[in-house]
Amino acid sequence: MTTPLVQLIGVTKTLRGQEQPRPILTGVDLTLHSGESVAILGRSGSGKSTLLSLIGLFDRADSGQYLLDGQDITRISDSKAAALRSAQFGFVFQRFFLLKHLTAAQNVAMALVNGQGWLSRRQRREKVLAALDQVGIAHLAKHRPARLSGGEQQRVAIARALVREPRIILADEPTGALDTETGNLVVDTLRAATERGCALVLVTHDPDHAARMGRVLRLRDGVLHPEAVTAPSRPPEPVGALPDRVGEATHVPRHARPAENEGVRA
Amino acid sequence: MIRLSGRLRSAVIIGLQGIRARKTRTLLSMVSLFLGVLSVTVVQAASQMAQRAALADIELIEGIDGTLRMYIDGTPEAADATIRSLEGRSDAVALTSVQAIIGEPNVRPVNEGGVPFDQEWWGGGWGWGGHVRIECDPTGYCYEVIDEDYLQTPVGAAIELKVVAMSGDIRQFRPFRPVAGEWLDFTTDPSYSPGLVLNREAAKGLERYRVPAEMRIMGGSKNPTPRILGVVEDGQSWPTAYVRLDELLNWVSFEASANGYYGGLGLEVFLAPHATETLQVLRANLAAAGIGEDRLFVDVIDSRKEVEQSLLVLRIVFFGMAGLVLLIGVAGILNVTLATVGERIEEFALRRAVGTPRTLLAGIVLAETMITGLFTAAAAIGFAALVFQVAAPLLAQLHYSLAVGPFPWEAALAGVIAGLFAGLLGGLIPAVRAARIPIASVMRA
Numbered sequence: 001m002t003t004p005l006v007q008l009i010g011v012t013k014t015l016r017g018q019e020q021p022r023p024i025l026t027g028v029d030l031t032l033h034s035g036e037s038v039a040i041l042g043r044s045g046s047g048k049s050t051l052l053s054l055i056g057l058f059d060r061a062d063s064g065q066y067l068l069d070g071q072d073i074t075r076i077s078d079s080k081a082a083a084l085r086s087a088q089f090g091f092v093f094q095r096f097f098l099l100k101h102l103t104a105a106q107n108v109a110m111a112l113v114n115g116q117g118w119l120s121r122r123q124r125r126e127k128v129l130a131a132l133d134q135v136g137i138a139h140l141a142k143h144r145p146a147r148l149s150g151g152e153q154q155r156v157a158i159a160r161a162l163v164r165e166p167r168i169i170l171a172d173e174p175t176g177a178l179d180t181e182t183g184n185l186v187v188d189t190l191r192a193a194t195e196r197g198c199a200l201v202l203v204t205h206d207p208d209h210a211a212r213m214g215r216v217l218r219l220r221d222g223v224l225h226p227e228a229v230t231a232p233s234r235p236p237e238p239v240g241a242l243p244d245r246v247g248e249a250t251h252v253p254r255h256a257r258p259a260e261n262e263g264v265r266a
Numbered sequence: 267m268i269r270l271s272g273r274l275r276s277a278v279i280i281g282l283q284g285i286r287a288r289k290t291r292t293l294l295s296m297v298s299l300f301l302g303v304l305s306v307t308v309v310q311a312a313s314q315m316a317q318r319a320a321l322a323d324i325e326l327i328e329g330i331d332g333t334l335r336m337y338i339d340g341t342p343e344a345a346d347a348t349i350r351s352l353e354g355r356s357d358a359v360a361l362t363s364v365q366a367i368i369g370e371p372n373v374r375p376v377n378e379g380g381v382p383f384d385q386e387w388w389g390g391g392w393g394w395g396g397h398v399r400i401e402c403d404p405t406g407y408c409y410e411v412i413d414e415d416y417l418q419t420p421v422g423a424a425i426e427l428k429v430v431a432m433s434g435d436i437r438q439f440r441p442f443r444p445v446a447g448e449w450l451d452f453t454t455d456p457s458y459s460p461g462l463v464l465n466r467e468a469a470k471g472l473e474r475y476r477v478p479a480e481m482r483i484m485g486g487s488k489n490p491t492p493r494i495l496g497v498v499e500d501g502q503s504w505p506t507a508y509v510r511l512d513e514l515l516n517w518v519s520f521e522a523s524a525n526g527y528y529g530g531l532g533l534e535v536f537l538a539p540h541a542t543e544t545l546q547v548l549r550a551n552l553a554a555a556g557i558g559e560d561r562l563f564v565d566v567i568d569s570r571k572e573v574e575q576s577l578l579v580l581r582i583v584f585f586g587m588a589g590l591v592l593l594i595g596v597a598g599i600l601n602v603t604l605a606t607v608g609e610r611i612e613e614f615a616l617r618r619a620v621g622t623p624r625t626l627l628a629g630i631v632l633a634e635t636m637i638t639g640l641f642t643a644a645a646a647i648g649f650a651a652l653v654f655q656v657a658a659p660l661l662a663q664l665h666y667s668l669a670v671g672p673f674p675w676e677a678a679l680a681g682v683i684a685g686l687f688a689g690l691l692g693g694l695i696p697a698v699r700a701a702r703i704p705i706a707s708v709m710r711a
Contacts, residue, residue: 058705116621
C-alpha cells in the first residue's frame with residue numbers, strides 16, 4: 001500500500017480572538033493520495049477554509065497530527081512551512097489575488113521568484129509559458145489583470161498554482177466569483193491537473209462541481225463525513241479535449257500566436 | 267563577479283516592480299528624503315573643500331605632507347657642509363632667510379620690521395635697518411640695542427621684506443602658485459644682480475611705493491641691484507622675496523652673518539620622503555663638520571592631521587545638523603512606506619502563500635526603500651555637483667584658497683551612504699510589519 005500524500009489524524013482547531021473561542025474543527029481525519037481529487041462541502045462557517053489553511057500550512061492545528069508523505073509536519077517551523085508551500089502546494093482562491101500592476105506572466109512568475117531557489121530569466125519564462133499554456137491562455141501572457149475576464153484571471157491564478165508543478169492543489173471556492181459556464185471550465189482545468197498525478201482538494205458550495213471529484217466529503221460539526229456522489233448535471237470534459245475548447249472560448253487558438261510571447265517578462 | 271543570492275535577487279526584482287507600480291509614492295518618498303541626503307552631501311563636500319583649502323594654504327607655508335624638515339644652526343661650517351651635500355641633488359633643498367630693505371639708503375622703511383603694509387603693527391615697528399644690534403652680557407644674556415640716532419632717521423622710499431634664499435626649487439615641497447612673471451631659474455650661472463620672485467604682499471608694497479632698485483641685505487657687504495622676476499602666492503601675509511642662494515651668497519656670507527647680528531643665518535632643509543641617501547650624506551657631512559645629531563632638529567610634516575583636528579568640531583556640528591534633516595526625511599519615507607504596506611496586505615499574504623519566507627518579504631520592503639534612497643542620493647548628488655560646477659569658478663575668483671578643484675568623491679559617497687541608511691531606517695518598521703502579515707485571515711477574507 002502506498003504512503004498517503006496527506007494524512008490528517010484527529011486534527012482540531014479553535015478560532016480565537018472573538019468573545020468566546022469557537023471550536024471549528026473537532027477531530028478531522030483525512031487521507032489523500034497522489035492523483036486523487038476530493039471535494040469538501042459544507043455550510044458557510046463550517047470550517048472548510050480553515051481546514052484548507054491547515055492543509056496548506058497557512059496555520060497550525062491545535063492538536064492532532066499532520067503527515068505529509070509520511071513525515072510528521074505538525075509542528076514544522078515557519079521557514080520550512082514556506083519551503084513546503086513553495087515546493088508541494090499550489091493554491092487557488094475565490095478572489096484570484098492577481099497583482100494588478102503585473103502582467104499575467106509576471107503574476108504566474110511570482111510563484112517562481114519567491115526566494116526558494118533561483119531560476120534564470122529564460123528558465124522562468126519557459127515554465128511560465130508552459131503553465132499558461134496548460135490552462136489555455138499562453139497568448140494572454142503580456143496582458144494585465146484589468147484586461148482579462150474573470151475566467152481568464154482565475155486561469156492565470158491556476159497557472160500560478162501549477163507553475164512549480166505542485167503535488168497538491170488546494171482550491172478554495174475557485175468558482176465562487178464566476179458564472180456557471182466559466183466555473184465549469186475552471187473546475188475542468190483543475191481536474192486536468194489530477195490526471196498528471198497531482199492531488200486536488202476543492203472546497204466548494206456547488207454540488208455539481210463536487211460531483212466531478214473522485215470523493216466528496218462534507219464538513220459538519222467540525223468533522224468530515226463522506227458524502228454520496230451524485231452524477232453531475234454536466235459530464236466532465238475529456239482532459240485531452242480541454243485546451244482546444246479553452247482556446248475556442250477565448251476566440252484565440254492556443255498556438256496561433258507563438259511570436260507574441262517572445263518578449264514575455266517573467 | 268559576486269553572484270547575488272536568490273533571495274537578494276528576488277528582493278531586488280520584486281522591489282523594482284513595486285517601485286514601478288507606485289511611481290507617485292516613490293516620488294513622494296524621494297521628495298521627503300531629498301533635503302536630508304542633499305544636506306549630508308553638501309556638508310561632506312564643504313568639509314572636504316574646507317580641508318582642501320586649509321591644506322592648500324598650510325602646504326604653501328609648512329610644506330607637503332610627508333616632507334622631512336631639518337633645522338641646522340647657522341655656523342659657516344654647517345652651512346658649507348649642507349650646501350656641499352645638496353649640490354646636484356633634486357630631492358632636497360636648503361633655505362635660509364635674511365631681512366632686506368629695497369629702496370633709498372639711510373632711510374627707515376615704510377613697513378619697519380617687514381610687517382604687512384596694511385597692518386597696524388605695534389604702532390610702527392623697528393626694522394633691523396643696520397641700526398639694531400644684539401649685545402650679550404658676560405652671563406650670556408643677549409638683548410637688542412637700538413641706535414638712538416636711528417630713531418631720528420626719517421621714513422623714506424624704502425620697503426623692508428624677508429628674503430628667502432634657496433639652493434634649489436622649493437616648489438616641490440611648498441607648491442607656490444604662480445601669479446605673474448616667472449619663477450627662479452636654477453640652471454643658469456648665478457647673477458650679481460639677484461633675481462627676486464615676490465609674494466603678493468611684497469608685490470603690493472612695490473606697486474604702492476616707488477622705490478629705487480637698491481637692496482640693503484642684513485649682514486651684506488654691498489647693496490646689489492635686484493631684478494624682479496615674478497610674483498607667486500606663497501600663503502604668507504608678510505612681504506617676502508625668493509632668491510637663489512648662490513646669488514645671495516655673492517653679497518652676504520655665512521661667515522659674516524655668523525659674526526653679525528642675530529647670531530647668523532640658520533638653515534632649513536626640506537627633503538623628499540624618499541631622499542634617504544641624501545639624508546645620510548647630509549648627516550655624515552654635518553657630523554664631519556662637527557655638527558652632531560643633538561644640534562639637528564628633524565620633523566616630518568603632517569599638515570593633514572592638524573587640519574583634520576582643527577576641522578573636527580565644525581564637521582561634527584554640521585553633520586549633526588545634516589543628520590537631523592535626514593531624520594526628518596526618514597520620517598517621511600517611513601510614513602509613505604507604512605501606508606504602502608497597509609495597502610499591500612493582500613500582496614504580501616499572497617507571496618507568503620506561494621512560499622515566500624518572511625525574511626524575503628521584509629527584504630522586499632527594505633529593497634524598495636533602499637532603492638528609493640539610492641535614487642534620491644543620485645538626484646541629490648547630481649544637484650550638488652551641478653551647483654558646485656556653477657559656483658566653483660566664482661568662488662575661485664573670490665580667493666585662491668576657494669579654488670577647490672573637482673567635486674569631492676567623498677561627498678558622493680556620503681550621499682550614497684546617507685540614502686541607503688535613510689532607506690534602511692525608513693523601511694525597517696514597514697518591513698517588520700510586512701513580514702508579520704498572517705496568510706490565513708487575509709486569504710480567507
